[in-house]
Amino acid sequence: MTDAQDTASDTALRTTGGAPSDDDVPARGLPIPLLEPREGIPPVVATEDALAEVIAAFAAGRGPVAVDAERASGYRYGQRAYLVQLRREGAGSALIDPVGCPDLSALGEALTGTEWILHAATQDLPCLRDIGMVPTRLFDTELAGRLAGFPRVGLGAMVESVLGYALEKGHSAVDWSTRPLPEPWLRYAALDVELLVDLRDELEKELDRQGKLEWALQEFDAIASAPPAAPRKDPWRRTSGMHKVRRRRQMAVVRELWNARDKVAQRRDVSPGKVLSDAAIVEAALALPPNVGALSALPGFGQRASRRQLEQWQAAVDRAKALPDSELPQPGQPVAGPPPPRAWADKDPAAAARLSAARAAVSALAEELNLPQENLITPDTVRRVCWEPPSPAGPDTVAAALTGHGARPWQVELVTPLLVTALAARA
Helix, strand or coil: CHHHHHHHHHCCCEECECCCCCCCHHHCCCCCEECCCCCCCEEEEEHHHHHHHHHHHCCCCEEEEEEEEEEEECCCCCCCCEEEEEEEECEEEEECCCCCCCCCCEEEEEECCCCCCCCHHHHHHHHHHHHHHHHHHHHHHHHHHCCCCCCCCCCCHHHHHHHCCCCCCCCCCCCCCCCCCCHHHEEEEHHHHHHHHHHHHHHHHHHHHCHHHHHHHHHHHHHHHHCCCCCCCHHHHCCCCCCCCCHHHHHHHHHHHHHHHHHHHHCCCCCCCHCCHHHHHHHHHHHCCCCHHHHCCCCCCCCCCCCCHHHHHHHHHHHHCCCCCHCCCCCCCCCCCCCHHHHHHHCHHHHHHHHHHHHHHHHHHHHHCCCCHHHCCCCHHHHHHHHCCCCCCCHHHHHHHHHHHCHHHHHHHHHHHHHHHHCCCCC
């Protein structure tokens, strides 16, 4: 049994058969179902007075703080948080409703300097930032699992393989904007942070054992210090099925329908896919319907759509059809980097040779280190350095190029020798 399991047993975690004995997990090899938070389900904090009590308790707590957030992806517009869960030694667990308490900046400030533990931090940090919670230090248990070489890094899989407990998985994709939140959902949410501190401690030990702890700390610092992502340019181009749309006029229809749908979804605060599916948008673009009747005959537009809805979609199609050629979108987005690798052999055979050698070397080292290639160095960074290598391509210039593309010091140290050799490859 791990130290984390001992800790869980000592604090009387409630399971189907009570807290496991020291011999249970090794003998059976089966995870113990974790059914209840150790102090029970905390009340949902939805008032300023209750929030003030939580802030005081967590400010007085000890050690790192486990943090999670639940969104309503697929149900609501955007990626706002609809529940925030926290746990810290000395403070217990808290469930905060960002609808009732939309500004959590005071809580974020109270935790300044405290290490935050998140699982897949980059998924939750944007919605936490929107409500005023921004960590200065963090530990990402999913990324730690990747660096440590775990084959499955979902929270449930990690808790099971590292701590020997099975978390309930049934409510991850529910509509968290529902009010009031059902008790089973709240139990699930509280259990998501129940063992994050224990998991963090065990992963730190494993990373240290493998000599990878410093790598992980550099990665965590990079996540914590990263600025908010810039808005995506031309998000309509990511419409599912867009590869079927070849002509510029048809692309204009996709753009107009996508923008019209987005306005409706934002106004109604529902997921855009619930307003109009991507498949329907592509069907309209390919068919270029001349009127509402023809539009209603297309998949995705008939049946439940009202006449008024059909008219607004047809109006978007008509706007696209009326555009002058000069205002039609271009077939592809401007590429701010190297071309797709499949085109390298024709465009620049020498660059293709460099990329092939670099990929092989990176793959071999990643396998040796037992971590994913993309965590050793991003494929985009390898492509950029191979397409436009520094001159001369020596250790110092290659290291500078990697650093300029955002590689962390540990990555620069490991990958520079590989790329110096690869950049000397000939077609």
